[in-house]
Amino acid sequence: MGLTNSSIGLNALDSELVIKKKSESDKIVALAGNPNVGKSTVFNSLTGMHQHTGNWPGKTVANAQGYYETKKESYVLVDIPGTYSLSPNSPEEEVARNFICFSKPDAVVVVCDATSLERNLNLVLQTLEISEKVVVCVNLIDEAKRKGIHIDAKLLSERLGVRVVKTVAQKKKSLKELTDAIDETVNSGGEKFVLHCEKELDEAIEEIEKKIKPYLKGKIDARWLALRLLTEDISIKEETDKLLGKEFLGNEEINNFVRKKIKELKEKGFDKEKINDTVSNARIKKAEEICQGVIRYEKKHYNSFDRKMDRILTSKWTGYPLMLLMLAFIFYLTIVGANYPSEWLFGALFSFEDVLLKVFNYFNAPPWITSLFVSGMYRVTAWVVSVMLPPMAIFFPLFTLLEDSGILPRIAYNLDRPFKCCKSCGKQALTMCMGFGCNAAGVIGARIIDSPRERMLAILTNNFVPCNGRFPTIISLITMFFVAKGGGILSALLLTFVVLMGIGMTFLSTKLLSSTVLKGYPSSFALELPSYRKPQIGSVIVRSIFDRTLFVLGRAISVAAPAGIIIWIMANAHIGGETLLNIVSAFLEPFASLIGLDGVILMAFILGFPANEIVVPIIMMAYMQTGTLSDSQSIWEMKNIFIQNGWTICTAVCTILFSLMHWPCSTTLLTIKKETGSLGWTALGFLVPTVFGVVCCALVNLVYHIII
Amino acid sequence: MKDVFPLSELKKGSFARVYKINTCGAMRRRLIDIGLIKDTKVECIGKSAAGDPRAYLIRGAVIALRDEDSKNILVY
Incomplete structure (x- = not known):
């Protein structure tokens, strides 16, 4: 592939995990599992936590820690990224592996x-080969029951030699058995599992095991390490050095012995690949054997509902139209549903302004202070809250529903082919979907992509889907300039069109990048399509409101308040008879008019760098020139103010386009920096959407002026 | 002699067993991790809206594989 992790700078991932114990006696419990098994639900139910906001759709991409107590013990619970095996294929899986294998x-x-x-x-x-302190938690037992699958936990426990519990993670009660099992296991574990495969290989492993055992002092399982040495697995070097000191892997006596064994095995036809295969095959066969009699299927076609859904959602004729329809429907609900609460919030927040004024007057505050805080800071903040909160509070739960029901992976499945044409993969569609919520989340979410090159593509192009902070801007401009009063459906369709354009630009920029700086071939692709699940409406609402809506809103407010002050100062500070605001916007005017905007709009986008939500409020304030927002807030009066300031249809189109395509917000850029660990790639992440936006707006402006 | 053909040619709704996996490196390991070894039963359950990738039922889980990857998996 040419590009490796280090050449592309994707080394900045948290390869190490720092455990924060609350007290010395805290026991550490790791939560492992395949992707999509409801691991995070178990984590949340046990700790009473809502996964911290680093975790967005689909997958635990960062390590989360939480605490819980039982009558007997207190625990630190560590949620590690989902993984199919302990021989890592990606940096995340390596984190999972390292934690289980090396931190005991x-x-x-x-x-x-x-x-x-x-x-x-x-x-x-695989876990049992390393540790005997294992609890097997068979989750989603309700779903299995519905499909007529029965699990004999007792028999499974006997065969595995460790405790096995059945759970329905959403139901807290069913977790009692799990916490009991953990209580018992930390004090007395079960049995380790010793995997036996072909005789020659087994003997070699045992000999190395015996040889290295004295050096390990019980810190690592000898048999496991023996196999790693035999397959020359270099990915364990760093951790092994840390645990045993560099002397261990540098010990020539051991190395010579291992080399001799490798040579002997090779002569018998066991090269590295063959050894790995043999071991994996033996393990899978063993799993098959264990399952005999443990799993009982009641119905033959237990998956028929899933297959029916798949036939509709992924068919040649209905697949794409349905995806579009879903997108438009979500936008429709968001726009229509947000109208009333938005108006109500406007009313409430602006009548509170009178109260604030009275308070300031009561304390005899100087007029400029009153003006600065009430007309500057408070009004911008109130504006942002009333415009942002309602659409978010509707969009996020709807989006979480899509995510929980298992529809998102189908979108990635359908979009893999188009993305492959751009030399990327369908998983980029998942990160794109996360971008609708928040681009920074989309950038972090790119960790689900294994190939470093394709991951970089997803990171650099994520900004082309409008995040929740940009939706309100685009929605209000569409409604003002292109829709007659009350046209919810038309607004939704136009918004869908704008979003589709963003997606189109995602493809275009991906293609461009992969034929220039990120050359390469699409890597292989294996995506699991999990069963459709009935989402838990209650938990969806709680999760999306508390984890996402309030988090994003909090960020917007913390930016809006100081921005309100800055704008007020700019509008009220005079230099040579001109306000600062006029000077700055006059400076930006020549370039801005080239791309169909004006100085004020461009300035608003620059000031909106920390959070795009405040762009429209800043434009409004600047136009009012008093440096404060008027309290007549109807959207149609806003349109009049815009038109009085020289807006045309072209200005509106260009502002919408520029909102869709310009530099990522500061949080997203910081996240890109963190994920790529490179300033160069971050700069590219800044430049790509900006250049696209400038070019598109300039073209629209040019065409408009030729026609008109 | 059994009739061996690439997985990508498996008809929707029918199943076959793995004969040999002709890929190497990360993809091979990924396939083995999800339980795809010799003699594993694989059923083709459909294709995506664009025709590729296809979805396969492997040990109770549905996995999407691109044709260019599945043509390297020989089945009988």
Whole structure:
């Protein structure tokens, strides 16, 4: 592929995990499992936490820690990224592997999906090869029951030699058994599992095991390490050095012995690949054997509902139209549903302004202070809250529903082909979807892509889908300039069109990048399509309001308040008879008019760098020139103010386009910096959407002036 | 002699068993991780809206594979 992690700078991932114990006696419990088994739900139910906001759609991409207590013990619970096996294929899986193998947690809970238990057992067995302190948590048991799949936990426990519990993670009650099992396991574990495969290989492993055992002092499982040495797995070097000191892997006596064994095995036909295959095959066969009699299927076609849904959602004729329809419908609900609460919030927040004025007057505050805080800071903040909160509070839950129901992976599945044409992969569609919520989340979400080159593509192009901070701007401009009063459906359709353009630009920029700076071939692709699940409406609302809406809103407000002050100062400070605002916008005017905007709009986008939500309020304030927002806030009066300031249809189109395509907000850029660990790539992340936006706006402006 | 053909040619709704996996590196490991080894039963359950990738039922889980990857998996 040419590009490796280090050449592309994707080394900045948290490869190490710092555990924060509340007290010395806290026990550390790791939560492992395949992707999509409801691991995070188990985590949340146990800790009573809502996963911290770093985790957005689909997958735990960062390590989360939480605390819980039982009558007997207190615990630090560590949620590690989902992984199919302990031989890592990606940096995230390496984090998972390293934590389980090298940090010796007091217990490991392996969460399994009851509907595909056999596959999940592969990870269970691998974990059991390293640690005997394992609890197997067979989750989603309700779903399995619905599909007529029965699991004999008792028999499974006997065969595995460790405790097995069945859970429905959303139901807290069902977790009692799990916490009991963990309590018992931290004090007395079960049995380690010893995997036996072909005789020649087994003997070689055992000999190395015996040889290295004295050096390990019980810190690492000898048999596991023996196999790693035999397959010359270099990915364990760093952690092994840290744990045992550099002397261990540098020990020539051991190295010579291992080399001799490798040579012997090679002569018998066991090269590295063959050894790995043999071991994996033996383990999978073992899992198969264990499952005999443990899993019982009641119905033959237990997946028929999923297949029916798939036939509709992924068929040649209905697949794409349905995806579009869903997108438009979500926008429609968001726009229509947001109208009333928005008006109500306007009313409430602006009548509170009178109260504020009275308070300031009561304390005899100087007029400029009153003006600065009430007309400057408070009004911008109130504006942002009333414009932002309602659409977010509707959009986020709807989006979380899509995510929880299992529809998002189908979107990635359908879009893989188009993305492959741009030499990328369908998983980029998932990060794109996350971008609708927040681009910074989309950038972090790119960790689900294994190939470093494709991950970089997803990171650099994520900004082309408008995030929630930009929706209100685009929606209000569409409604003002292109829709007659009350046209909810038309607004939604136009918004869908704008979003489609953003998606089109995503493809175009991906293609451009992959034929210039990020050359390469599309890597292989294996995506799991999980079962459709009935979303838990209650938890969806709680999660999306508390974890996302309030978080994003908080960020917007913390930016809006100081921005309100800055704008007020700019509008009221005079230099040579001109306000600062006029000077700056006059300076920006020549360039801005080239791309169909004006100085004020461009300035608003620059000031909106920390949060795009404040762009329209700033434009409004600047036009009012008093440096404060008028309290007549109807959207149609706003349109009049815009038109009085020289807006045409072309200005509106260009502002919408520029809102869709310009530099990412400061949070997103910081996230790009963190994820890529390189200033160069961050600069590219800044430039790509900006250049696209400037070119598109300039073209629209040019065409408009030729026609008119 | 059994009739061996690439997985990508497996008809929708029918199933076959793995004969040999002809890829190497990360993809091979990924396939083995999800339980795809010799003699594993694989059922083709459909294709995406664009025709490629296709979805396969492997050990109770549905996995999407591109044709260019699945043509390297021989089945019988």
